[in-house]
Amino acid sequence: MMNVKICLIGKGIVGSSLLQLLNEKKQLFKQKFNLKITVNSIFESDGALIKDKGIDLKEILDVSDDFRNLPYWRRDVKAIDLISELDIDICIETTPTNPKTGEPGLSHIIEALNNHIDVISSNKGPFYLEYKKIKNLAEQNNCFVKYEATVASCVPSLSIKEDLIGNEILSIKAILNGTSNFILSRMTAEGVDFPLALKEAQELGYAESDPTLDIDGYDAAGKLVILANELLGWSKNIKDVKVEGISKITPHAIELVKPDGFVIKPLAIAENNELSVEPRLIDKNSPLNISGNLNVVELETKYAGPIILMGRGAGGFEAASAIINDLIDITRKKGYSP
Amino acid sequence: MINLEVKIPDTPGSLIELIRPISKYGGNIYGILHFHDRKLKNMIPVNISFELSEEIQEVSLQNIKKELKEKNIQIENISYGIEKKLITIILTGHVFDTDVMDTIKRLASKNINVLELQAKFTKLEEVSNVKLRIEFPEEMDKKELTNELRKICEEKKLFLITS
Numbered sequence: 001m002m003n004v005k006i007c008l009i010g011k012g013i014v015g016s017s018l019l020q021l022l023n024e025k026k027q028l029f030k031q032k033f034n035l036k037i038t039v040n041s042i043f044e045s046d047g048a049l050i051k052d053k054g055i056d057l058k059e060i061l062d063v064s065d066d067f068r069n070l071p072y073w074r075r076d077v078k079a080i081d082l083i084s085e086l087d088i089d090i091c092i093e094t095t096p097t098n099p100k101t102g103e104p105g106l107s108h109i110i111e112a113l114n115n116h117i118d119v120i121s122s123n124k125g126p127f128y129l130e131y132k133k134i135k136n137l138a139e140q141n142n143c144f145v146k147y148e149a150t151v152a153s154c155v156p157s158l159s160i161k162e163d164l165i166g167n168e169i170l171s172i173k174a175i176l177n178g179t180s181n182f183i184l185s186r187m188t189a190e191g192v193d194f195p196l197a198l199k200e201a202q203e204l205g206y207a208e209s210d211p212t213l214d215i216d217g218y219d220a221a222g223k224l225v226i227l228a229n230e231l232l233g234w235s236k237n238i239k240d241v242k243v244e245g246i247s248k249i250t251p252h253a254i255e256l257v258k259p260d261g262f263v264i265k266p267l268a269i270a271e272n273n274e275l276s277v278e279p280r281l282i283d284k285n286s287p288l289n290i291s292g293n294l295n296v297v298e299l300e301t302k303y304a305g306p307i308i309l310m311g312r313g314a315g316g317f318e319a320a321s322a323i324i325n326d327l328i329d330i331t332r333k334k335g336y337s338p
Numbered sequence: 339m340i341n342l343e344v345k346i347p348d349t350p351g352s353l354i355e356l357i358r359p360i361s362k363y364g365g366n367i368y369g370i371l372h373f374h375d376r377k378l379k380n381m382i383p384v385n386i387s388f389e390l391s392e393e394i395q396e397v398s399l400q401n402i403k404k405e406l407k408e409k410n411i412q413i414e415n416i417s418y419g420i421e422k423k424l425i426t427i428i429l430t431g432h433v434f435d436t437d438v439m440d441t442i443k444r445l446a447s448k449n450i451n452v453l454e455l456q457a458k459f460t461k462l463e464e465v466s467n468v469k470l471r472i473e474f475p476e477e478m479d480k481k482e483l484t485n486e487l488r489k490i491c492e493e494k495k496l497f498l499i500t501s
């Protein structure tokens with residue numbers, strides 16, 4: 001049985017959900033994939049849990065937020081300083097991102113790859129800013145770098161590439177930001193104006209207290225860059241995306257196009273070598289007309305027309321399950337797992 | 339759009355003979371023009387325009403031609419008319435204050451024609467929402483069209499939503 005040693009950076013919603021799934025799936029890993037997953041380090045912004053022989057995940061889950069009282073908690077140590085020293089096979093990056101710099105995730109990923117450690121990330125910033133650099137570095141160092149959770153969470157929008165290997169993806173239309181989609185759905189269904197729909201989204205926990213990145217289209221733009229680079233083989237970054245948010249949309253605009261069978265949706269589009277995120281009029285019978293806070297990805301393919309993926313684009317367990325998929329994929333490609 | 343120029347005898351029922359094969363092979367007839375003033379040897383020139391959906395166009399047109407020939411209806415000319423494309427857009431902002439006639443005329447100068455305009459107002463000083471149905475030439479692609487629209491919208495600070 002192969003023992004795979006993991007370092008987790010960021011024990012927030014996604015990181016904690018991942019620890020729970022890793023604990024739950026212990027038997028499955030063993031029986032089906034011939035794997036023992038050992039988490040030997042968990043970094044937070046103010047320190048880390050480090051245990052060379054492996055952290056007891058059940059213990060971590062039991063103590064919940066009190067993990068800093070555990071004897072192997074080391075205050076003030078930083079992931080960036082210890083990645084090279086620890087014995088790690090795969091580094092899992094789940095910190096929040098600075099949208100301008102991609103930090104701290106970008107440095108973590110680069111440091112891991114420089115030390116020949118495979119990387120899995122749910123953190124998209126580093127990829128929409130420095131996609132090429134990361135991919136090149138991974139290739140140079142013979143490492144895997146996977147990031148399924150960065151786009152539409154558990155919806156397999158990136159890994160589908162392998163399943164369409166005999167086809168060719170020509171263009172992409174998608175809804176990649178659940179918050180904007182929720183807001184426009186409410187405005188369409190109830191005729192409420194933008195500020196009210198936003199407030200509703202915040203109260204339901206679908207929007208952050210600072211929702212700027214969601215409603216101005218920047219979040220979707222980042223995901224679109226990753227999607228297009230991965231599926232269409234482009235090398236763009238977020239500065240290449242023409243971005244228009246949804247805050248100027250009024251209930252009147254929505255009402256005006258209703259009789260023509262149109263709805264307004266926050267679309268992310270990759271076609272003709274261009275990327276854009278903007279509200280568009282779409283046919284109300286289009287498969288892209290999904291409501292609520294769902295995500296949808298429509299791939300226009302050469303030999304099979306449109307192929308559509310839809311599902312929940314956010315959530316701790318959703319993202320964590322995508323990370324597990326990436327993990328299994330890496331171990332299979334390395335020949336550890338059947 | 340397909341335009342057929344034919345000559346048919348000036349006898350009752352001959353027009354039906356012309357129309358029948360076109361309908362039979364899926365043609366959607368838009369218009370028929372008779373040129374009685376150009377009647378010659380009891381034959382009247384007729385122009386008939388119709389549309390065939392792209393998938394069936396080639397086969398249907400062959401069948402139509404064959405059947406007309408069998409009926410002794412001579413085809414003088416076939417032309418494929420310029421088709422216009424349609425799009426619906428929404429403008430939000432001070433659409434009227436920024437001289438909507440100027441907007442329409444500037445688009446028309448690029449062969450982009452506004453066919454229909456519908457507006458919703460709140461208060462006079464607030465933004466209005468205007469829906470335009472626009473016709474643009476077949477040879478213009480959607481990107482060119484949106485570039486033209488965008489130029490005007492940027493200048494007049496209008497928010498544009500296209501399909």
Ligand SMILES: NC(=O)c1ccc[n+]([C@@H]2O[C@H](COP(=O)([O-])OP(=O)(O)OC[C@H]3O[C@@H](n4cnc5c(N)ncnc54)[C@H](OP(=O)(O)O)[C@@H]3O)[C@@H](O)[C@H]2O)c1
Binds near residue numbers: 014046096097313314
């Ligand atoms: N939540 C989702 O639904 C979802 C879905 C897909 C992808 N993602 C992405 O996944 C990442 C994590 O999301 P999340 O919802 O789990 O965020 P979160 O709840 O805010 O958790 C992030 C964690 O990272 C820690 N952290 C910050 N800087 C660090 C550093 N330098 N070293 C180590 N740990 C550090 C934070 O600690 P402090 O709180 O102490 O700063 C926090 O515990 C984000 O990039 C997000 O965009 C999230």
